[in-house]
Amino acid sequence: MNELNLEYKIIGKDKTLVVIETGIGSSFYDWYSIVEELKEDFTIVLYHRCGYGKSQDPKTSRTTKNIAGELNCLLDKIGIKDKFILVGHSFGGLCVQNYAKMYPHKLKGIMLIDSTSFNFKQLYMLDTPVMNFHIAIDKMVESNINCSKK
Structure with missing residues (x-):
């Protein structure tokens, strides 16, 4: 996959890593109140998929497989080596389910919040x-x- 320019933020300093995949039409800024509650106990990675926030426009179709692959590229780029918890909200839950199928060895677990069903x-x-x-x-x-x- 070509180099992607995706907007992301890393908040918190604990060893346990949580990555959040937002729903359609959602910004990672929508998660700030939750992140404020979690940042003492976790390190949280928030990002905007292609076409959101300051992330580049998509160059591939918006399938959950492509989105999962893009997330994996971002995590590799920023040096995430430890297993992590992947949280998916709504449509993001579909992306998380696909990520778990593609990269199960990278995950501690997943959490689906009001996830869209496959x-x-x-x-x-x-x-x-x-x-x-x-x-x-x-x-x-x-x-x-x-x-x-x-």
């Missing part, structure tokens, strides 16, 4: 009229695409 399309096949009325997949995809461009 088989999320099956959820929309269920007969749930109330959910279908409030959450249309087309509108959610459109919203996520719009948020990812900001």
Whole structure:
């Protein structure tokens, strides 16, 4: 994978490392209040995926496999050698699940927070009229695409 220019921050000084993969449309700044609570007990790596914050625009399709590979390149670039805990929120949870499949030897564990399911399309096949009325997949995809461009 070519050299990536991804914006990141490392906060905290404890030996236990936590890497956070944010959801679609989220910034790592959204995690600062949580990081403030954790920084005494952990070292936290926050980063913006391609197309977010000051990170470069994506040069590959936005698949969870490509995102996991990009995260791995960043962690190699900044010298992360110890096993770490990988946290994934929402869409970031899908990326974390793919990272765990690709690089299981690098992880102490994963934590999924309100993660999107790998088989999320099956959820929309269920007969749930109330959910279908409030959450249309087309509108959610459109919203996520719009948020990812900001």
